[in-house]
Amino acid sequence: MPRYELSEGTSNKFWEIELDGTSFTTRYGRIGSDGQETTKDFQSAAEARKAYDKLVAEKVKKGYELVEGDDDADDHGDGDALRGARNPSLEAAILKDPDNVEGYLVYADWLQTQGDPRGELMAVQAALRASPADAKLTKRSRELTAQHAEALLGELGEEDHFHPTWGLGGLHAVTIGDTEADFGELDGDVAAEMVTRLFRLPAARFLRELTIGLIEDDDGQPNWSNVIVALADSEVSPTLRMLRVSCGGYQISWTQLGDLTRVYRKVPRLEELHIKLGAMELGRIDLPELRVFEVITGGFTRSNLASVAKARWPKLERLVLYFGDDNYGGDCTAADLKPILEAQGLPALRSLGLANSEFANEIAAALPKSKILKQLRELDLSKGTLDDEGAMQIIEHASAFQHLERLDVSENYLSDAIVARLGKVCGSVVGAGSQGDADADDRYVQVAE
Numbered sequence: 001m002p003r004y005e006l007s008e009g010t011s012n013k014f015w016e017i018e019l020d021g022t023s024f025t026t027r028y029g030r031i032g033s034d035g036q037e038t039t040k041d042f043q044s045a046a047e048a049r050k051a052y053d054k055l056v057a058e059k060v061k062k063g064y065e066l067v068e069g070d071d072d073a074d075d076h077g078d079g080d081a082l083r084g085a086r087n088p089s090l091e092a093a094i095l096k097d098p099d100n101v102e103g104y105l106v107y108a109d110w111l112q113t114q115g116d117p118r119g120e121l122m123a124v125q126a127a128l129r130a131s132p133a134d135a136k137l138t139k140r141s142r143e144l145t146a147q148h149a150e151a152l153l154g155e156l157g158e159e160d161h162f163h164p165t166w167g168l169g170g171l172h173a174v175t176i177g178d179t180e181a182d183f184g185e186l187d188g189d190v191a192a193e194m195v196t197r198l199f200r201l202p203a204a205r206f207l208r209e210l211t212i213g214l215i216e217d218d219d220g221q222p223n224w225s226n227v228i229v230a231l232a233d234s235e236v237s238p239t240l241r242m243l244r245v246s247c248g249g250y251q252i253s254w255t256q257l258g259d260l261t262r263v264y265r266k267v268p269r270l271e272e273l274h275i276k277l278g279a280m281e282l283g284r285i286d287l288p289e290l291r292v293f294e295v296i297t298g299g300f301t302r303s304n305l306a307s308v309a310k311a312r313w314p315k316l317e318r319l320v321l322y323f324g325d326d327n328y329g330g331d332c333t334a335a336d337l338k339p340i341l342e343a344q345g346l347p348a349l350r351s352l353g354l355a356n357s358e359f360a361n362e363i364a365a366a367l368p369k370s371k372i373l374k375q376l377r378e379l380d381l382s383k384g385t386l387d388d389e390g391a392m393q394i395i396e397h398a399s400a401f402q403h404l405e406r407l408d409v410s411e412n413y414l415s416d417a418i419v420a421r422l423g424k425v426c427g428s429v430v431g432a433g434s435q436g437d438a439d440a441d442d443r444y445v446q447v448a449e
Contacts (some may be wrong), residue, residue: 002069004059005031015059026055026440046220049155055192084202085114094206098239101126104168111169118146118203128169135220141166152203159214161186162194170203182249184214184222192230199234200326207237214248222250224277225258232262233401240267253278253298253449279329280304285311294320294353298448299329301338309339316346320353320380325448334362341370353380353408356445358413361390363404378406382430383446386412388438391422398425410434411446434447 001018015028022042042048087110092105104126109118121144128137145166149157156162165173176194177186198204215222242319247255263284272292282304290313300323326328354363369371404426414437423429
C-alpha cells in the first residue's frame, strides 16, 4: 500500500491508499498512530481509478510525499482485461506492413481464441474497410466499442477530454484535449498521465495518429512540457504516423511546448509532425520517414531554424514555417534561410511555406536564384509583410516561378494591381481580396501574440 507523509510545522501526518478493483481503502492519521481506515466503493474500476488519481493528486499538491510503496498504474490497475492477449510474432507481421488487412485478420482469429474483445472488433472493422457503407457492420462496431469500453480503454474511457477513433480492432487516432477552444479545461499533469496510460493500452498498439490539444491555463502560460516528457518516456506505438500539438485558439505566444529532442527517438516512422504553439525547442531532428513538418508560431527562433536547417529527413515533401514577430521571440533573418534556399538535406521537398514573416520582401528577393525554387510545386509566402516592392522581385523573375502549381501571397500588403500581375506568374495564385492596406505604415504579421 503506497504511504504518503507530511511533516512541516506542527503537522506530522501519514496517508495510505490502496486501490482494489471497484473500490479503494485509505488509512490516515498522525505518524506513529494506527490511524483511521475507510473504504469507498464505485460502480466501475475506471470510476474508482479516476477518483483514486484525483485524491492522490490532491494529497501531493498539499505537500504529502510518497515514502513507501510504488504508486504505478500497473499496480492499481486496470486489471487483466487491460493487459490483453499478446502474440509477438503476429504483432510483428502487422508492424512490418501496417496497411495490410490480412495481418489483422490473422491476429483477429487468434485474439478470439483467447477471449480478447479486440478479436471480433478487429474482424468487424477489417470487413468495414472493404464495405464502408455496410450498416450492419457499422452498428456492430459501435456496439462492440461501447460494450467493451472499460476493457479497451480503462479509466481513459471516462475522461471527457479523451476522444478516440477506432480502426482495425484498436485505436486508429486519439485526440487529448480541445483543438479549437480559446481556453483549456484539461490540467497539464492530467494530460501527461493520459498520454502515459494511452500507450499502456493493448488497444493502442497500432495507433496511427495522436493529437494533443489545449491544456488548462493556470498561470497565463499553458505549458506542454510534462506532456512531451510523458511522450518521450512512453513506449510509443511503432505504427504512429502523425503527431500534432496545438494550442487551439489560445494566444499562441503565451504557450510553451518544451524540448522535443527525446521524442524523435520514439517515433522513427513518423510521417507528419504539426506544431501550433509558442516557445519550443526543436533540438536535433532525426526523422527519416517524415513527409510533412509544419510549425505555426508567433516567434520562431534562430536556434529552431538552425534545427530545421540541420535536420535529417531525406523524404520530407512539405515544410511550413511561420516566423512571427521579433517582439515575441522571432529573431530569424533572411540570411538564416540560406541552407533551406540552397536545398541542403531537402532532396524530396516539393512544397515550401516561408510564411508570417517580417522579412517577406527579402525572401522574395532571394528566391529567384535559389536552388530550392527549381524543385518546388507549391510556395507559400502568406500572412507576412510582403508589399509591392517585394512582389516585383517575383514579377520581374516570373520565369523562375512559372513552373509552380500554386503560389500563396494572401494576407500581405499588396495592391490590387500587383496581385493581378502576380496572377499571371504561374498556374494558381492565391491572394486576391485578402490583402491589408498597401499604403499602411504599420505592417505586421498575422500570427504573433
